[in-house]
Amino acid sequence: MTTPVNQSAKLNADGNYSISFVMPLKYTMETIPTPKDDRVKIRKVEGKTVAVREYSGTWSEENFRENEQILLEELKNENIETIGASNFARYNPPFWPWFLRRNEVQIDRP
Numbered sequence: 001m002t003t004p005v006n007q008s009a010k011l012n013a014d015g016n017y018s019i020s021f022v023m024p025l026k027y028t029m030e031t032i033p034t035p036k037d038d039r040v041k042i043r044k045v046e047g048k049t050v051a052v053r054e055y056s057g058t059w060s061e062e063n064f065r066e067n068e069q070i071l072l073e074e075l076k077n078e079n080i081e082t083i084g085a086s087n088f089a090r091y092n093p094p095f096w097p098w099f100l101r102r103n104e105v106q107i108d109r110p
Helices: 061-077
Strands: 005-008 019-021 050-055 083-090 103-108
Touching: 050 061, 061 083, 061 103
Parallel strands: none
Antiparallel strands: 005 019, 005 083, 050 103, 083 103
């Protein structure tokens, strides 16, 4: 499993979530494995600045939304601008004990 695995917080126009995988630095666009499913698209995402809140626990939407609100309130209090919607990042496999999982709320900054 690559880490993190990111998921958009909102449904896309087609009613699905976007999932992305961060590939290790050893890969380039030329050496990355070819997906076996044509729904998987390979694209390079340039570096960016994000605000992050790390939290543990389940991967429930309730847990995500609670931590998203905390992050957004902290950013508002510090007068820090954001761009777009929040994303959800997971760092552990599904079999990992829920209380040891590392999760993040991420939101882009200008």
